[in-house]
Amino acid sequence: MSDPWDGPVGQASRKRTAQVPGQRATRSGGRGSSGGDGTRPSGGRAAATRAAASPSRGGPQSRRRAPRTGRGRRFLRVAGFCLSALIVITAGAGWWFYQHLNGNIHSVALDGKGGTEKADAFGRTPINLLVMGSDGRTSEADCALGGGCSKTGVQSGSNADVEMVVHIAADRSNATVMSIPRDTMTRIPACEDNEDGRSTNGYYGQINSALQYGPACQVATVHRLTGIPVDHFVKLDFSGVVKMSDAVGGVSVCVSDDVYDTYSHLKLSRGAHTLKGVAALEFVRSRHGFGDGSDLGRTVSQHIFLSSMIRKFKSAGTLTDPSAIYALADAATKALTVDDGLGSVRKLVSLADDVNKVPANRMTFTTMQTAQDPHDEDRVVVGQGARTLFSSIADDRSLTTGSGKRSAAASATATATDPVVPTSRIAVTVENGTTVTGRAADIASALTGQGFSSATTTANAPSAATTTTLTYGAGQKAKAEAVAKALGLSDSRLRQGSGQGLTLVIGGDWPTGTSFPGATSSPTSADMKAAVSHTNAQTADQAHTCAKVSPYKTVTLNGVPMTPTQAYAAARGKPDSDA
Template sequence: MTDVSHRRGGSATGEGTTVPGPRRARRAAQGAGRGGRQAGIRPGAEGRRAAGRGRARPRKRSAAKIAAITTSTAVLVVAGVGAALYEHLNGNINGLPLIGGGSEKADAFGRTPINILMLGSDGRDNAADCKIGGDCGGGENADVEMLVHVSADRSNATVMSVPRDTKTELPTCTDPTTHQTMQAHVDRINSTLQYGPSCTAAAVHQLTGIPVDHFMKVDFSGVVNMSDAIGGVPVCVSNNVYDPYSHLKLSKGTHTLKGMSALEFLRSRHGFGDGSDLGRTVSQHIFLSSMIRTLKSAGTLTDPTALYGLANAATKALTVDTGLDSIPKLLGLATDLNKVPSNRITFATMQTLQDPRDSSAVVPSSAAQNLFNALADDQSLSNGSGGKSSTATATPSPAQPAVPDLQITVQVNNGSGVTGRASQIAQDLIDQGFSPNSGSANAPVPASATSVHYAPGRQAEAQTVARALQIPASRLQQDSSVSQVTVVVGSDWSSGSTFPSSGGGSSRPAPADAKAAVAGANSSTADQSKQCAQVSTFDTVSVGGVPMTPTQAYADSPNVPNSAP
């Protein structure tokens, strides 16, 4: 199975610092055909945007485009087109290089997982997008970021949303199109799209430790065309809802959303949950789950005319990496995705806390590391209850919270008989991001087998260390005589910074705690057809200048037509 070291890269230039991005420069480099204005950079524009991203401010940016991506891949599975139509569809696709996303490791059977970063841009660089709404003054941020993990054996998948206002250390990266460079600094992760999708992929890889193999970005107006082509997506809302900012207005119950109504639903951040982007990710998951069920249902895509319209809209909407920039490549990916049954597709949102320095931003909570570890270890999270994956080979304690690598101090004891082994491994752990207080010493007695010892209540920390060193789960031992995670290097590990797979016992690294991975992540599976989007009970909207709940706004706006019957 895949094992990924959680290395930390880049240094911050200062909390909240914003590096001005080459917004219009990219569109100039891509050519007038993409509708960009040939204008200069507007320094500081992102800083002005970020300053006003509190919950009370209306957002007129799309959080919808991600739905189109899933449609585009699913439809291509069944698309049978002639040569002329094939060339037409192939010519629709725009491909860009992917740099800095990391790389996968094959399992014992030579199979590798697939991790696809799905992006929805808030750019308004053409007349169609501006007509729909939002800021049309230029600029591009990642309004939606979802990492889709498809297991190496193609039996399960996980879709993890990374909230767009997540503040984290961003890596140095260069836009392969404009050649503009972003220096490492701390900012919202969605700002990286100013330097191209490849930069966002590098940032997500640095944040999570999960390799990003591909990216797919969809444009704004494509959502409208594609939701029309699919014939609509049924969604349920828990109560009457009116969000004046996205213009979504629905009565309690189930509605089939097409075109603009689908867009309004996916854009609405004030209508659901706590009225923030976190609540919106959950309603997006409900929409995508329903769309997957619709696409997989019998007869949904049997009409050749509708099928071509959907494929045409899908390919026009996509910007992908060069590993996916043709119909055959997309077909191969779509075939893999189509193998996963709905009840084995898990949706989750990265666990976060409010940024203590910026109330309009969030930071990953310590619990997010368990979710990252599970995906990096290729574990299924699709049993619905959030329990441990059946592929795991150890029994982790579900009650133990995740601890950031930087807070884990490791003692490495050398029992191998090879001088310097403990200090080498301790330094490697520090380089990977573990506590700089980690140290090394000689073991009291020689050891023939490498092992990892942990005090009661510290199993999750030991698992994290074992994964970083690729030590099998069978080598973990609870030991009341140690106060911190202690690695004893045996004679079976005489060289190298990772444990050799032939070193005896199971070759599978220590598994992540799969139950903890989905704790607090609002997880669900795509087969949950009775799930409704929970309308906010907070005063997240206003009508006539009066703050109120979305349900109260519905009652107070009888002259506003519903988005769907």
Template sequence: MNRDRAPRGGRRESRQERQFRSENPQDDRPVRHARGAGHGRPWLKIIGGTAVLVLAATGGGGYFVYSRLNANIASSALYSGTTGDAGVQKADAQGRYPVNVLVIGTDSRSSEENCKLGGACGDTGSNADVELLVHLSADRSNITAMSIPRDTITDLPGCENAETGQSVAERTGQINGALAYGPGCSVAAVHQLTGVTIDHFVMVDFSGVIAMSDATGGVQVCVSADVYDTYSHLKLSKGKHTLKGEGALQFVRTRHGFGDGSDLGRTYGQHAFLSGAIQSIKDKGTLLNPTKLYGVADAATKALTVDDGLNSISKLADLATEMNKVDTDRITFTTMQTAADPDNANRVIPAEAAEKLFATIAADQSLTDGDGDDTSTATATSSAAATTAAVDATSTESVSRAFAVQVSNRSAVDGRATQMTTALQDLGYTKAVTDSSSGSTQASTQILYKGKAQLEKAQQLAADLNVPSSLIDSSTEVDGVTLVLGKDWTTGDTYPKTTKKSRKAALADSHASNAKKSSCVPVSTYNTVTYKGVSMTPTEAYAAATTVKDSDD
């Protein structure tokens, strides 16, 4: 049993001993997501189907059913940061909007039931066990679901919880702790970290995971080897299993059993569980059976807390309908790339590669691996805009480019602004100039304009350079039109298409998987658990714990 310990770089020891002791005795206009006065997509889809099928099946009792489900839903403000907002969503060239939903799984022990399930009953606060940013593309062709490890250290915004009166100043801390000031503070923290606009949140607690997994009849998962996580209590033999109840909760909470035994390993299980939930709902015909569907929707609406923009069955149904347009094989699960925190080996910080992943999501670019070097929604719509505008890059007669463009380099590549200024002058932008001032780098390219009079010029520039319309934004900090070159555009004279190469770069070291092609979750080979006082691997613990029942028994 003298194996090496797991690599540093994830939360593992800080609460481990204490936990072990405790557990073992839609509008078409752009929307600005500002301050208002669990597990995601499968449950949204279920609720949406219920709104149609259950009401039809119940006939005259439909209104009662609808009212009861509506009454189940708890909601709060989307954004509770003390400054700013959750971002401004931008349309593509066809006027369509992407949708981003932050799915939060809370470890709250506020109820007796959650205390019993989660252990550590002395903890009265609420942290995020799960933070999953789900991006639905503007053309409804793909979904990207990015996990943010709960032990990520980052700059956190100031927040004020209108419901509790609690407030907190800006500080550096662990991102999952923002939930202590309400889900709106988690939204503020994730938006600040990623730069991605957040339209909605969905939050679920321990008991909610159990209720919904039971209502669906169980979720099929697979593990690569025998596993016993003595902290979450997950115990499964190698292979496939159908999990319900506490077994389902144990699976999504397990971190010591998977990967390297850190919180990064936990995301493997969560992605596999969500993939299994999607398949389970489809395979068992739940969406076509009003009786089953009502039971699931009743459990889901009781378990969820959502933002005020999703606070009714009709609103949830609208979102579910849009998400249901995406085929399972066009859903990509990924995890934000991380590096070890230099100040604390048991915590992580965003890796430099994460900036490219954030920028790809913000630009509405697909991360689903299709056939060939297919372009993203954003790039395709930009090309369509260029065609519509009849832009001819070789002619300066058809479209006037005689307006000032300032080019700023925020790409971290020396000389990029000068390169692009020359390229613009060759295209006929004779008044293009290089901004020689220095500034910090930024993940995503932007075209900024000041005032409505400059909007058409900004759109013209975007069309010429193949820049997605989602990257055009108004700003009072610029004069005229400014091209800001981000880290997502470091070479070439036109904005890069989404190709296999660019997808690979964005997904590097992110443990990406496809919802339809998910494989067995890798069981940790390190000494990440302790059984009867002896440190060992989860597989060794499984063999030793002969009197402990498996989680699917």
């Protein structure tokens, strides 16, 4: 062991006690001086002077004063002690800070319910993260922010009103953020919440309701719908949004016109604003203020908000200010619920570093394509092009070019060249032509889980089949192609028959899995165009994009329907959200 200031222990102590020969004899020579042998010379000052001048004592050199090392060593010891104390205190504060932040984090196990991401040819693994915004009023703070607790009080359940799949490429060169509208109808799998014990055997319902059975159930539902492996999640509640926006010092946004959403209470004049706290929450919650007044319009304004926040994170002022970093870290760890794979400060910092590596002009924000649910005009289902968008993310394909310009996919026009066939209206009869029990049910579940009609049925094939085929009736080819694409079947497997509808016979060449063996994922230009058709794709570097205020009468004021801009003019007495 060594002493940090005086060298190896033992050597330092010997150096301090060793005496320079004659050292004490050469001191001032006044009263109290002693000879080199420890005896006092006689004769007072004269004798001392003669003794000092004597050749036997070294002559004139003996009159030089020896260096006073005692005080210097004492000073070094004191300074060393202070430095040691400073190091211990600093290290202790750092350790306390680290433990404090770790203690803030609430983590939940996923247990592999979201699938596993595939490494690329160099062994690098992409990151697929589900970001959830909870509408839960599970605390008094969230009741105050979200409202709706006057009759029910603090509630126990919550829905995922915001769902975004965040994909960070394996080489960290690009990222895609895909929103899934909360009104999407899909198949919820069997789930059990490990924390409160709530469970379900599975049902067909609104996608955001899966969160009632825990974050892991929401992840499993998104994985089942999209086929995208999701092995991480981050969940925020109302107060979490407030804390995060405050911690970064506000988020800059722009609105295309005066807006007053009487439901979320967002009230802003036309132009640019910096939103903090409750105002930020009102903006990201507003679904009646933007677009067509639905959840689809809200996803676009949320992308504008997040793009601005990302630009703020990347700014030097945020990342180099120690107080800002502390406030951000403290707020983030208090505001988030994460999977146990992100359940430490070190892991969250690593995730933030991965996000920071991606240039803003190569972060693409999109919204999943939808079609109206044929059974409910207020709900949506997976639409044309969504499967291609899902596979682009799952296969780690970028929606931007290396230069940061939009790829052919991101530059696609909003008009699809192929006729739109809502998958929710495509029912398939799946027949098992193998000797494996349950094959038809497996494939049928995979189809309904991807948004195909719940009228899909199963049966045993009339006879054993060696090859898999999909037979379609007159005028049904487009529907058959949609099914084939979802399952990875090539066009060579399609057959036109004389009957009606679609019949898929599972042959002996497809004994396991829900994607046909050897299915290729190489995209064509048409595929990539379809991936972003109707997605409102934009990149995070677009700083001057304004949220488009709804031109429709989506809000009411004093019982009168009006547009958000009309409501702003009629509510002059109400202060703006950022006032």
